[in-house]
Amino acid sequence: MNIHSAELEGQVHVAEKKKIRKSKRERQEILYAYLFLMPSLIGFMLFIIIPTVGSFVLSFVEWDLLTAPKFVGLGNFESLAKDDVFATILKNTFVFSIFTIPIGMAISFLIAVLLNQGLKGTNIYRTIFFLPVMASAAGSAVVWKWIFEKDFGLLNYLLSFFGIVGPGWLTSSEWSMTSVIIMSIWKYIGFDMVIFLAALQGVPKDLYEAAEIDGAKAWHKIRHITLPMISYSTFFVLIMAIIRSFQIFDQMYILTKGGPGYSTQVLVYYIYTNAFEFFKLGYASSVAWVLFVIILVITLIQMKLQKKWVFYR
Amino acid sequence: MRKLISIALISTLLTGLVGCSSGTETSTPNEKVAPSKGDEVVTLKFSVQHSAPVVKKFEEEWIPAFEEEHPNIKIEMNSDPDKIAFYQRMKTQFATNKNPDLMRITIEEFPNFVQSNAFLSIDEFAKRDSAELDMDDFAPNLLEAFSDEGKLYILPTDWNSTVIHYNTKVFDEMGIPYPEENWTWDDFLETAKKLTVDKNGDGKIDQYGFLVTDRLFSAAPFVYGAGGKFMSDDYSQALINSSESKEALQFYVDLVQKHKVALHLPGANPANQFDAFISGQAAMVSMPRASIVNLLGKMEFDIAHNPKGPKGIGGVFGIGGYAIMSNTKHPEEAWTFMKWLASKEQQTRMTSTGASVPGRKSVATSSNILEYPKHASIYYDDSQYATLLETPPAFSEIEAAFNSELGLMFEGKKSVDEGLQYLEGKFNDILK
Numbered sequence: 001m002n003i004h005s006a007e008l009e010g011q012v013h014v015a016e017k018k019k020i021r022k023s024k025r026e027r028q029e030i031l032y033a034y035l036f037l038m039p040s041l042i043g044f045m046l047f048i049i050i051p052t053v054g055s056f057v058l059s060f061v062e063w064d065l066l067t068a069p070k071f072v073g074l075g076n077f078e079s080l081a082k083d084d085v086f087a088t089i090l091k092n093t094f095v096f097s098i099f100t101i102p103i104g105m106a107i108s109f110l111i112a113v114l115l116n117q118g119l120k121g122t123n124i125y126r127t128i129f130f131l132p133v134m135a136s137a138a139g140s141a142v143v144w145k146w147i148f149e150k151d152f153g154l155l156n157y158l159l160s161f162f163g164i165v166g167p168g169w170l171t172s173s174e175w176s177m178t179s180v181i182i183m184s185i186w187k188y189i190g191f192d193m194v195i196f197l198a199a200l201q202g203v204p205k206d207l208y209e210a211a212e213i214d215g216a217k218a219w220h221k222i223r224h225i226t227l228p229m230i231s232y233s234t235f236f237v238l239i240m241a242i243i244r245s246f247q248i249f250d251q252m253y254i255l256t257k258g259g260p261g262y263s264t265q266v267l268v269y270y271i272y273t274n275a276f277e278f279f280k281l282g283y284a285s286s287v288a289w290v291l292f293v294i295i296l297v298i299t300l301i302q303m304k305l306q307k308k309w310v311f312y313r
Numbered sequence: 314m315r316k317l318i319s320i321a322l323i324s325t326l327l328t329g330l331v332g333c334s335s336g337t338e339t340s341t342p343n344e345k346v347a348p349s350k351g352d353e354v355v356t357l358k359f360s361v362q363h364s365a366p367v368v369k370k371f372e373e374e375w376i377p378a379f380e381e382e383h384p385n386i387k388i389e390m391n392s393d394p395d396k397i398a399f400y401q402r403m404k405t406q407f408a409t410n411k412n413p414d415l416m417r418i419t420i421e422e423f424p425n426f427v428q429s430n431a432f433l434s435i436d437e438f439a440k441r442d443s444a445e446l447d448m449d450d451f452a453p454n455l456l457e458a459f460s461d462e463g464k465l466y467i468l469p470t471d472w473n474s475t476v477i478h479y480n481t482k483v484f485d486e487m488g489i490p491y492p493e494e495n496w497t498w499d500d501f502l503e504t505a506k507k508l509t510v511d512k513n514g515d516g517k518i519d520q521y522g523f524l525v526t527d528r529l530f531s532a533a534p535f536v537y538g539a540g541g542k543f544m545s546d547d548y549s550q551a552l553i554n555s556s557e558s559k560e561a562l563q564f565y566v567d568l569v570q571k572h573k574v575a576l577h578l579p580g581a582n583p584a585n586q587f588d589a590f591i592s593g594q595a596a597m598v599s600m601p602r603a604s605i606v607n608l609l610g611k612m613e614f615d616i617a618h619n620p621k622g623p624k625g626i627g628g629v630f631g632i633g634g635y636a637i638m639s640n641t642k643h644p645e646e647a648w649t650f651m652k653w654l655a656s657k658e659q660q661t662r663m664t665s666t667g668a669s670v671p672g673r674k675s676v677a678t679s680s681n682i683l684e685y686p687k688h689a690s691i692y693y694d695d696s697q698y699a700t701l702l703e704t705p706p707a708f709s710e711i712e713a714a715f716n717s718e719l720g721l722m723f724e725g726k727k728s729v730d731e732g733l734q735y736l737e738g739k740f741n742d743i744l745k
Binding site for chain 2: 064065067170171172259260261262273276279280
């Protein structure tokens with residue numbers, strides 16, 4: 001035992017010595033590493049860390065930019081709890097997410113499976129489906145605004161062929177959220193599809209061959225091979241989609257301005273109006289932190305649950 | 314190799330540093346310029362939020378003209394096309410002491426800035442130069458609008474109230490008489506009914522009598538015409554849930570809900586509004602003179618006073634000007650510029666672009682503003698009927714709440730009663 005530990009100590013000693021011998025060069029390398037990292041580290045500090053700390057501090061004060069900030073403790077959060085508009089907005093955000101995430105993921109998975117069949121022109125289709133991601137949200141929302149227009153919009157024109165008088169997609173509070181959901185799904189399926197496609201291409205072909213020999217049908221192959229084999233990317237897409245849909249803003253800003261009524265007001269839109277239209281920076285910051293906590297909790301739950309269904313190869 | 318890398322790195326870092334420091338210097342030129350003495354050239358920073366054509370005029374014609382008249386003052390102008398972004402920038406700059414010497418201001422944001430001591434009172438200057446200024450040329454209620462606790466802050470350069478604009482071609486074609494001088498809400502409703510037609514018989518109305526938006530500004534003339542108010546004079550309490558306001562909003566909402574004579578454009582995108590009016594989708598619309606720049610040359614129109622409500626003609630006006638910031642290092646030069654901006658010559662130039670009604674009576678009654686439309690004198694006449702927009706510091710929040718509720722009422726999601734009851738509580742919360 002003693003001899004053994006002495007031996008070990010010796011080894012450690014040698015290792016330490018080696019380390020010391022290397023260290024001058026190593027230190028220099030570390031220095032260079034930090035130098036190279038500096039631009040992005042500075043950026044990270046300036047644009048992420050400092051504003052985050054700032055908004056945390058702001059969530060405990062009342063500030064309109066013009067007068068001196070006033071400390072109110074948890075006052076902002078208390079008024080949030082009483083704010084009935086905020087309750088509506090939370091509901092809207094959840095409704096938006098509950099519809100956008102599963103439908104969007106199902107469609108993008110379907111497209112990915114179809115594109116993975118190795119048909120001719122796959123590249124072209126892949127590009128076409130990815131285009132909405134690249135198009136600026138502002139630009140495409142203008143086009144969607146025209147599509148959704150009540151009297152001369154494309155959608156209602158198409159519906160008129162079937163004898164349906166279409167609603168005011170963006171101008172009635174029953175349909176406005178649906179319209180925003182449709183546009184958001186269209187906007188993001190490309191991104192999710194590319195991730196699914198990459199994962200699908202990584203599934204070994206021999207698994208399918210083996211299953212075919214066992215007489216598996218197409219559905220069985222998807223259910224028992226494809227889905228488990230790509231579950232890690234499904235998990236990634238899910239997390240991204242949740243964060244994305246809780247942070248949705250552009251579509252509402254351009255399509256509906258949160259209206260009619262409060263029908264398409266969502267969390268980030270509420271942060272924006274409170275901070276930059278009403279200049280209630282403290283209140284807006286407290287909404288931002290509520291949003292952060294919501295996303296954090298959902299993501300933590302996801303991380304726990306993933307053990308049950310996500311397989312890593 | 315390593316040397317090369319370090320040289321590259323150091324030079325990048327250095328250029329970065331130099332870039333940064335020069336950036337901070339250019340953003341505060343004021344501090345470097347010593348207080349002006351005599352013929353030294355002074356640079357004034359001037360921030361505005363105007364439409365693109367007006368900004369272009371400022372840059373290419375007006376400011377060069379001013380600089381020629383005043384060789385010791387240079388104007389450095391920058392502009393924002395968007396109102397929200399503009400005030401956001403101004404407030405951030407003021408908070409960090411990097412604000413311009415003069416800025417554009419409208420009544421909605423005036424209380425916020427003035428109560429934060431952001432503006433310089435011009436009382437002393439105005440008293441000193443009273444002969445040259447001809448203060449009587451400004452309507453008293455315009456001057457009062459830009460005063461706070463008895464002190465005047467801004468010379469009003471432009472103001473607007475909403476009046477009824479109507480498509481004369483549609484009226485002529487349908488043989489409907491033009492609105493009369495003293496028309497009432499009932500006359501207005503009758504006219505709107507006559508103008509509302511389904512031209513091709515497909516069950517869809519192709520031409521509406523009137524157009525409504527979810528905006529406080531467009532509902533306010535009705536509220537005031539019925540003798541209602543949004544809140545108490547000291548902005549401490551909501552008065553919106555009164556029988557007068559209820560009558561007004563019921564009439565206004567019924568135009569859409571009950572009589573179906575008004576086209577409802579939710580969200581109030583002004584561009585849609587102009588399209589609907591120009592294309593004849595709506596024959597009448599309530600808008601300020603500042604909007605006619607979008608109509609001129611595209612259609613034939615005339616204007617009429619707002620229809621008379623139970624308590625007379627109602628109207629609401631907003632007002633704009635240019636304020637001197639309290640922390641300017643060159644108050645004397647800034648005052649010279651403000652005086653020039655509010656001068657007859659400059660207001661004439663400004664008004665000729667088809668913008669707002671000028672603050673000076675003499676300009677408003679000059680021949681070039683009365684040229685078109687036929688009853689253009691109504692624009693200035695309206696000042697005797699119009700009430701100043703009620704703007705507590707939290708006006709943007711009041712407006713947003715009102716707009717959302719109005720939208721729900723137009724849709725029939727809430728009755729006028731329910732909407733007003735909710736608004737009363739909401740207003741009181743905001744005003745607290």
